[in-house]
Amino acid sequence: MTHLRQALPAIALMTLLTGCSGPSTSEPVDITPADSQQADASGNKVQAFMLRGSVVLGHESYSIQPCGSTKQYWLTIPPTERQALADITRPGYEPMYGEFIGYLEPAPADGFAADYDARFQVKQINLISAEMTQGCAQTPHQTRAFGHEPGWVVEISGNQASLLRPDNQRQQQIISKKRIQSGLQHYQGDAFQLDLTKQQCNDTMSDSLFGWHAELSWEGNSYRGCATLGSVDITRHWVGRYQGTSYIGGNPALTTTVTLNPDHSATTRYDYPSGDPSTHETGFWQQASDNTVQVVMTKHQGRRLISQRLFTLDGDRLTTREETVSGQTYSLGNDGLSLKKQ
Template sequence: MKPLKILIFSSLMLLLQACTSSMVSSPSDHVTLGQSAEIQLPRIMFRGQLVIGPQTSSFTPCNSNQQFLLTLSAQQYQTLSQQVASPYQSIYGEIIGFLTAPSQTGYNADFRARLIAHQINYVSQDAVKGCSQPVQSTETQGQKPPWRVRMTSPETLAVKFGNSSPQQWPVKRVNHTEEHRVYTTPQGTLTLSPSVCQLNHQALYGWMATFNTQKGRYRGCARLGNQDPSTTWIATYHASSTRQDNFSVTLTLKADHTARTLYRYQNDPVPIVETGFWQALNADQIQVVMTQHQQQYLLSQRIFTRKGDQLHAPKEQVGQQIYRINEGGLTLYRSKP
């Protein structure tokens, strides 16, 4: 471990003696550092501006100035390249994927994170308007004849045929698999399948829709709701020692999934700064990965478990090594708004 990290751990040892509270044992399905070679990361809906280029593609979340390195499959790259008039043109996109650490080589180390694209949800050529629009719910539409279905709640579909008034159809059953998302109502069944779909040249949808009703079968395109369910984690978390009151730790989780940790000494006006990213692993846990330490590339990560307004991490991984944090782990408290 580097000397600066040893200094931080020594300070944390005193800090945690005062701040760590007893935590309930994690359920068996919780994630812990070192339990496996690779943590399975749930997929997240990211909204923002895409820049597609022959050498590098990037993603900037809405209302953020942070860029993620965007990793696309060959098919995804070909599809998105057809949506831009020239290389490196900015467009609006919704990407389903997860974050990983960038490599240390070359320009990659300048990015906070790498966004691995699993699937395209929706793409529009108007980059500015896309981010200015409010969050959308799951919606499907088709032409010839025109029809539209919008999910107004988890239990209700608003169904509209042509110029008729919308009808409220209750959802009786939902079935989600890798191949299909199926919404069953007494009046019909809506099935979404992951596949590129276009109604016009201005927008690209990531799902094909089949709507079987008593009136007949309708086909069209769909986009899933673009709400990020992990926004409940967004906050600033803080811990300070009562035994060593000149030392504190502050973790900030931002809406664009970037993260920052400050280690501050009262007699030093310049804090030690680590920056990186975060993502939810399940309802109770998040992964916080730091990719830069004092603006130098250095990988470290913690997995925090939430209990009320507290976050608790018993271990930290620095590079390939996993260390137990002294005195039972690091506990941070959510700051009051």
Template sequence: MMKLWTPLALPLATLALLAGCSSQPSSQQGVTAIPTTASTASTAQPSAKVQAFMMRGMVTWGHESYSIQPCNSQKQYWIVFPPSDHNEIREIAPYSYEPMYGEVIGMLEPAPEDGFAADYDGRFMVKQTNLLSAEMLGGCQMSAHYTNAFGMEPSWDLKIQKDTVIFSQMGMSDQQQAITQRQSTSGKQVYQGKDFRLILTKGHCNDTMSSSLYGWQSNLTWKGKTFKGCATLGATDVTANWVGHYKTTADATNTPGLTTTLTLLADHSAITRYEYDSNEPALEEQGLWQQVSEDSVKVMMTSHQGRRLLSERTYTLENTAKGPRLIARDEVINGNEYSLGEGGLQLQRQPE
């Protein structure tokens, strides 16, 4: 079945779908919507799978209100923890909807159409809790930490910084060793050097000295001595290299008279803006972005001019003489796939 293509494939296809959902006349004068019939669109292939990432923010856990507000952001995502985490979270969650600092690994989805989660900017599905703390209320003001193992009785701490580990004990000088071997499997990480071996195992771990929940248990052998405790993975979002502004350029095969700008923000929200050379008002879509692979990113738009919409584009990264460029060949709108033209939609990364 042929895919739709038009010089204004988007936002015209988007406008057509939205027009069918409203009895109000279109506010875009002079723009002719394209009928979205079976003859102009093909059924979309399964959506590209995204990679889980680390999100830091303030978590609220209470009756009918479960959310995370990413650090340095005004966005709020409904948060869904695995059922196996619920009892542990209840033990440390404060009353009266007071926030906790959190580091969680997972993926974003569009918010549902109804229910308590419908009023949020998206839904974050937690695969694993890295850290939840009712005491670290200033966690968002701190830099993202390295992978860290620690314990009590006796008090000890081990930080992993690139290819080096730093071991600390109360009343003793810090010691360092080089990491010579690393192993990572599902639910287990192993670091080894000349006189140490650290094993991190996925599992709940509580610090008895604070109201904190950690996602890893640690077992350290250091120069013949064994130490046990908790651990957290490094809290950096390793997909943050996509953050930036991308814009159509005159040398690419884009639609004449239309400038498209894509903004990917650190809180994983996304904004697509369409500006015309004519006097027509600009159009704006908002949504989410997530990495698919090191050279591709999925952008999901969830609203168009404030009205609900579900559309997806998967952009591929290409390095050009003018710098990184994103190229999307197709778009999926409400389950139908549309071509974005022979050359696709091409967006050049803009200088910071």
């Protein structure tokens, strides 16, 4: 683990850059191929995504409440990360700000995690801080590296790298070479080189833990510090309400509405033209590939029932031909299920 024990905390430098930089764009987070696709508990392939929110760590609570959400997900932390988290965790279940890369699974049927909306399997910590209590109020940041003695912050935005140092004007260089692989990210220009290595990096002055170690060479000067990947969730383009009506003998029989929310929670509502009461399901969603999305319902009318549909994007429609309920796969008929984005 890299320790930065300097007078000016990294959080202060990051705040300085946030105040001087323009608005963040929804550029892809550079999650390397080996890290991006994972198998969930059912063996289905899903893509890891960035989740940011308010984190509570303690004996009976390892949870995150996504920014702007009332949902709470149980955090499953890799054993290799737990001691580092314990070192910065304050007593009394005090909330911290966190950013994690991982994927969702249904909450277990019993235990501490059973009462949560889902379980988030953490593959990597991007950032967790006991001081950034207002982290959710800030715009998601770009990929950036930072350090001290002297203080510096470099930010990656598109094909440009920007360096900011106290009492110096911002300097910019074009990125001419870029290499992303498992555990390593490399950016290079005419007069700079930035290497990010997947490794716990701890700034003990600010009670913060970062997921990457950084080495920067800029116009002949060398710097070392910590880094974080961009915190934008690039799968949010799936967010929306999708609806479709099934027919029997030419007559409407069932209207299905699936809502995918920004916090990765999801709902399914079934309305019956016959006048029967509507039914509701709740669960979560996550991207499986560039054109498929996994929608998992964990409760039907408030009672635990695990079902899954893998939808394919076809224009402005989500389509699927089967559904898996409690481990058994069922056909949805010749026409399947087609839902149009509203």
